[in-house]
Structures are given as C-alpha cells and as structure tokens.
Amino acid sequence: MFREEPVSFKNRADQELFGVAHLPLVSNDERVRKIGVIFLNPGPGYRIAHRRLYVRLARRLAREGYYALRFDPAGIGESEGSVDEAMLFNLFTSINKGRFINDVNDAADFFITRYGLEEIILIGLCGGAMTALLAAPYCRQKLTSLILLSFPVLFNSLEAEEKTALAPAYARDIVRGYLTNLMNFKVLSLSAWKSLVRNIKDRGLHRLLARLLEVLRQAVSKDSPSFLHPNFNKLFLDVLERVKKDIEINFIFGEYDRWKLYFEVEFEQKIAKKWAEKGYRKFIIKNENHLFTFQESQDELIGVILGLLPPTGKEVAQVLGAAKEGGQRVPAC
Amino acid sequence: MTKPLFFKNKENNYYLFGFLFQPRVKNANNRKGVIFCDSIGSEKYFSHRVLVNFARLLQANGYVAFLFDYYGNGDSEGDFESTRLESYLSDTKEAIEFLTQETKVEEVYLLGLRLGAVFASLVAAKEIGVEGLVLWSPVIDVGEYLYDSLRSNLTIQGIVHKRIKFNRAQLIEQIKNNTPVVVEGYVMVKDFYQSLFDINLKTIRLRPESRVLLVEISNKVDSEKNGALDLIFKDNNQCLRVVIQDDPFWILKGTNQRYITSSRLLFEKTLSWLG
Numbered sequence: 001m002f003r004e005e006p007v008s009f010k011n012r013a014d015q016e017l018f019g020v021a022h023l024p025l026v027s028n029d030e031r032v033r034k035i036g037v038i039f040l041n042p043g044p045g046y047r048i049a050h051r052r053l054y055v056r057l058a059r060r061l062a063r064e065g066y067y068a069l070r071f072d073p074a075g076i077g078e079s080e081g082s083v084d085e086a087m088l089f090n091l092f093t094s095i096n097k098g099r100f101i102n103d104v105n106d107a108a109d110f111f112i113t114r115y116g117l118e119e120i121i122l123i124g125l126c127g128g129a130m131t132a133l134l135a136a137p138y139c140r141q142k143l144t145s146l147i148l149l150s151f152p153v154l155f156n157s158l159e160a161e162e163k164t165a166l167a168p169a170y171a172r173d174i175v176r177g178y179l180t181n182l183m184n185f186k187v188l189s190l191s192a193w194k195s196l197v198r199n200i201k202d203r204g205l206h207r208l209l210a211r212l213l214e215v216l217r218q219a220v221s222k223d224s225p226s227f228l229h230p231n232f233n234k235l236f237l238d239v240l241e242r243v244k245k246d247i248e249i250n251f252i253f254g255e256y257d258r259w260k261l262y263f264e265v266e267f268e269q270k271i272a273k274k275w276a277e278k279g280y281r282k283f284i285i286k287n288e289n290h291l292f293t294f295q296e297s298q299d300e301l302i303g304v305i306l307g308l309l310p311p312t313g314k315e316v317a318q319v320l321g322a323a324k325e326g327g328q329r330v331p332a333c
Numbered sequence: 334m335t336k337p338l339f340f341k342n343k344e345n346n347y348y349l350f351g352f353l354f355q356p357r358v359k360n361a362n363n364r365k366g367v368i369f370c371d372s373i374g375s376e377k378y379f380s381h382r383v384l385v386n387f388a389r390l391l392q393a394n395g396y397v398a399f400l401f402d403y404y405g406n407g408d409s410e411g412d413f414e415s416t417r418l419e420s421y422l423s424d425t426k427e428a429i430e431f432l433t434q435e436t437k438v439e440e441v442y443l444l445g446l447r448l449g450a451v452f453a454s455l456v457a458a459k460e461i462g463v464e465g466l467v468l469w470s471p472v473i474d475v476g477e478y479l480y481d482s483l484r485s486n487l488t489i490q491g492i493v494h495k496r497i498k499f500n501r502a503q504l505i506e507q508i509k510n511n512t513p514v515v516v517e518g519y520v521m522v523k524d525f526y527q528s529l530f531d532i533n534l535k536t537i538r539l540r541p542e543s544r545v546l547l548v549e550i551s552n553k554v555d556s557e558k559n560g561a562l563d564l565i566f567k568d569n570n571q572c573l574r575v576v577i578q579d580d581p582f583w584i585l586k587g588t589n590q591r592y593i594t595s596s597r598l599l600f601e602k603t604l605s606w607l608g
Contacts, residue, residue: 004339004408005339006337006338006339006350007337008337018337018352020337020408045378046378047408048378048407048408050378050518051518052406052407052518052519055408077381078335078352078385082594083592083594085592086591086592087592088585088587088588088589088590088592089588090592091592180495180496183496256492289492292518293489293515293517293518294515294518295515295520
C-alpha cells in the first residue's frame with residue numbers, strides 16, 4: 001500500500017513549484033532504507049508524462065517501498081514561472097541545455113529533507129532524461145543512479161535536420177520506411193498525398209528532392225563512424241566526464257524509437273569506446289516506441305526499472321494496513 | 334492562493350486530484366466559481382498549461398477557479414480503462430459540490446474543453462445550480478471522435494508490425510467484442526466505448542435559463558464545422574456562438590510548431606462573457 005500527497009516548495013528563484021509525492025506505507029523499522037525516486041518532466045509535458053506513464057510508474061514504485069516524487073519545474077504544469085520560447089523545438093533545445101537543472105536539485109533537497117531519505121535516483125523520459133544527466137553533477141544530495149528513458153543525444157531542430165549530412169545508418173532506415181510504405185500501398189492513400197503536398201508547400205519541392213537524393217546516396221555508401229552529427233549534444237559528453245564514478249547510468253529505449261538508433265550510431269559506434277571505463281547499461285524494450293505506449297511494455301519497463309533500483313529491505317519490515325481516509329491522503333489503487 | 338488537493342468522490346468512494354485557485358483580489362467576481370471539465374488522453378496532456386494559465390487569469394480577476402482530474406485521468410486515482418460516462422458525470426457533480434462547500438462561491442460555471450464540454454453539458458442539463466456553460470471546441474459527435482482517435486493505433490501498427498493489421502472498423506469490432514484497444518497509450522474497453530459512442534451534443538437539451546458560451550477554435554475557416562455550431566442548443570436563446578481563429582492547443586503534431594500556453598482572443602472573450 002501507499003499514500004499520495006500534493007506537495008509544493010520554492011525553488012531558488014522563489015517560484016512555487018508543485019508536485020505529487022507517493023509514499024510507501026512501511027513501518028519505521030531501521031532496516032528499511034528510505035530511497036527516493038524523482039521523475040523529471042519530459043520536454044514541455046507535465047508531471048504525469050505522456051500516456052500517464054509517470055503516474056503508473058510512481059504508484060508501482062511506492063507499492064514496492066520506494067518514495068517517489070513527480071513535480072513540475074518552473075513554467076510547466078501548475079508551477080509558477082513561464083516559458084517564453086515561441087517554438088517547441090526551441091523549448092526542447094533549452095531543456096537539453098539544462099534549463100531545469102536548478103529546479104531538479106531544489107526538488108531533491110526538498111524531497112530528501114521532507115521525508116528523511118537516504119539516497120535518491122533520477123528518472124526521466126526524453127528531455128527529462130537529458131535533464132537528469134545534466135543535473136547529476138550539481139546534485140548536492142546522495143544521488144546513486146540515473147535511469148534515462150528514450151535519451152535524446154541530438155538537439156531537435158528542423159532547420160538543422162535539413163542541413164544535416166545523413167549518416168548511412170539513418171539513410172538506410174529512411175529507405176526501409178519508404179519501401180514499407182510502398183508495400184503497404186500507401187501510394188493509394190489520400191492522406192499520404194495530402195501530407196506530401198503539405199510538405200512540398202512548407203519546405204519547397206527542390207529541398208525535398210535534394211533531401212531524397214542525399215538519402216539515396218548515403219543509403220548505398222559505407223558507414224563513416226568518425227563523422228559526428230552536427231546536432232549532437234556535446235554537453236552530454238562533458239557531463240558524463242563529470243558525473244561521479246559511483247553514479248550508475250542506465251539507458252532504456254523502445255526497440256522502434258528513432259532515438260535508440262541515434263544513440264547507437266552517434267554515441268555507441270562513434271564515441272562510446274572512449275567511455276568504456278565509465279560503464280553504463282542499456283536495455284531495450286521490445287516492440288515499443290519512444291513513449292512506451294503499450295501496457296505490456298510498460299509492465300516490462302517497470303520490471304527493468306525495479307531491477308535497477310537498490311533494495312529497500314521492505315520485505316523485512318511489516319507493511320502497514322490501508323491508509324485512513326481524509327486529509328490529503330489517497331488509498332492505493 | 335493556489336492549493337493542490339485531493340477530494341473524495343463519495344458516490345464511488347475514490348479520490349480525485351484538483352487545484353483550487355482562490356481569488357487574489359476582492360471584488361464582485363469572488364462569488365463566481367469556474368470548474369474546468371478537461372478533455373481526456375493526449376488532448377488533456379497537451380492543453381494542460383493553457384487551462385492552468387486561464388485559471389490563473391480568472392484568479393487574478395477575482396474568480397475562483399477549480400481544475401480537477403477525472404477518475405483514471407491525470408493525478409486522480411484509478412486507471413483510464415475503468416472509466417465510464419457515469420464516472421465522468423459523477424466526478425463533475427462531486428467537483429461542483431466540493432467547490433460550493435469549500436469556498437464562498439454562489440454561482441458555478443462549467444468550462445468544458447473538447448470531450449469535457451460534452452460531460453459539462455450533460456451535467457448542466459440535469460443539475461440545478463449550474464449558472465452557465467463555457468464550451469471550448471466541443472466534441473459534437475462522440476462516436477465519430479472515438480473513431481477518429483483510433484488513427485493513432487494505426488500509426489503504432491505501422492511502426493511495430495510494418496503494416497496495418499486491423500483498420501478502424503475492425504478495431505471498433507474488437508472493442509465491442511471485449512478486446513481492449515490501445516489509443517495513444519490509453520486502453521479503450523467495451524464499457525467505456527459503449528457508454529459514450531452514441532452521444533451527440535446536438536441532442537442534448539439544456540434548461541432554457543442556462544447561459545452558454547460556445548466557442549469554436551480553429552486555425553482555418555471551416556464553414557461546415559462552424560455551421561455545425563448553430564445546430565447545438567438551438568432551442569436555447571441564451572447561447573452565444575463564437576468562432577476564434579487560433580491554433581488548436583490540444584493537438585501536438587511535432588516539434589516544428591508553436592508552443593502554446595495561452596490563447597489571447599479566447600481568454601478575452603471568455604472572461605468578458607463571464608462578466
């Protein structure tokens with residue numbers, strides 16, 4: 001069983017941030033370790049995450065004896081502050097440069113102090129994963145592990161995407177997509193033609209043709225592993241160097257997430273050997289996309305995450321009965 | 334004061350999450366409370382900040398605003414697949430009761446977005462004590478809306494299976510035969526579908542004294558869609574119909590689009606209508 005309570009705290013800019021804490025109902029047995037897991041918002045999304053993924057994960061972790069916090073940094077959800085970026089990809093870029101790292105560390109201070117936690121783990125999806133990694137070196141508290149879902153090694157930018165000289169691995173992936181569409185008779189689909197017309201209108205026919213030629217050229221060329229993608233987020237490498245050796249780094253991807261491909265091509269094939277001594281773990285959830293859409297995969301994801309968390313020792317302690325009604329409490333679902 | 338809280342749905346014995354925005358200024362608006370009836374699924378997720386910002390605007394203008402999550406949605410208790418039309422309506426009624434008991438609000442307005450506008454209308458049609466309705470781009474034909482929402486399942490099939498194994502008509506049949514179907518990560522089950530699919534806003538009859546602001550938000554002139562507004566609540570002579578040209582903030586197509594956190598015209602129009 002667990003209970004939930006809404007929380008609020010001030011960040012260092014004196015803005016009030018809001019969130020929900022999930023608290024296990026375990027006894028005060030000293031053999032039970034108080035371990036906290038903080039969920040970091042994915043991109044511009046708020047604390048529930050796409051498909052309510054964070055709500056499901058946090059509730060499951062609380063049932064297993066962990067403390068969990070889902071909160072919104074400044075300008076997100078109900079939290080104070082504002083986001084001034086006009087375009088979404090500009091907001092993504094600012095997040096991937098560390099926009100929220102102070103709020104994460106303020107949240108960690110609050111969470112640990114409020115519930116007397118012994119250690120914390122950061123979990124994030126997409127932009128939240130990058131936030132977790134970028135925040136890690138600045139964490140004043142006992143951070144022991146990072147769990148990074150659908151980690152984005154590249155900055156989002158439509159303009160940059162067009163300028164990018166494609167790596168052969170991506171080009172082949174794109175050509176595979178074209179062939180699949182052809183085999184599925186998408187050529188007969190009205191919406192596919194509408195989408196093409198819209199694309200021509202937005203980007204211009206000459207640019208689309210140039211892009212197509214580049215894709216085909218790269219698809220038949222050999223891999224060139226030394227070429228670094230111009231959108232590669234180099235902050236990621238800087239931070240890896242600074243993250244303390246005793247922090248575990250875990251990457252989890254959906255099998256069909258394009259960010260998995262970017263991670264493998266841009267980081268693992270080109271750079272990771274340099275970081276071999278650092279060590280990290282990577283897990284793939286079968287038949288899944290970027291957002292872990294399917295319930296079965298979410299269950300598998302939860303299993304992987306639980307396997308990565310240090311044991312709380314909950315099993316040695318007596319689990320208390322159901323939460324009482326009233327106040328700010330919610331009984332377990 | 335802005336306060337996050339849980340409140341109980343006493344009828345169904347579960348807890349719902351809400352945010353209460355108490356007025357920052359003292360004026361005649363203090364007796365008016367606006368309850369937000371959210372949409373569901375991804376529409377709820379993407380529109381969240383816009384609703385929060387409108388709640389803050391109401392708060393700054395002296396109104397009480399209350400955002401809450403339906404059972405199985407947002408931060409509230411439960412799983413989405415356990416939700417039914419009845420739970421959405423019951424939750425809305427509990428929110429009205431909570432707001433009137435916890436604050437000094439004397440006039441309650443329901444502000445519904447998309448499918449939330451349908452829930453708000455159904456409650457207002459039956460409940461005495463709802464002063465007025467604000468409907469932002471309401472879903473008109475719920476069956477059509479649910480059918481459209483299955484498009485995301487086709488996209489996922491394309492990614493995972495590399496082809497479309499089941500078209501939308503087949504997915505509907507699966508749901509009717511008790512095989513749940515995932516729509517943007519939310520599980521659509523038979524009971525949910527059957528409780529909702531035959532609702533049409535055009536057939537809902539409000540009480541004649543109900544005040545209504547009906548707003549269609551569209552980034553292009555769509556005369557057919559806008560014409561459909563005239564068929565809603567056509568017996569109600571207190572219904573103001575407005576079309577606002579703006580991007581639909583409950584849809585996210587990709588990162589190459591505006592990051593929408595407010596809608597100036599929509600906010601101004603709604604605020605002035607509330608009085």
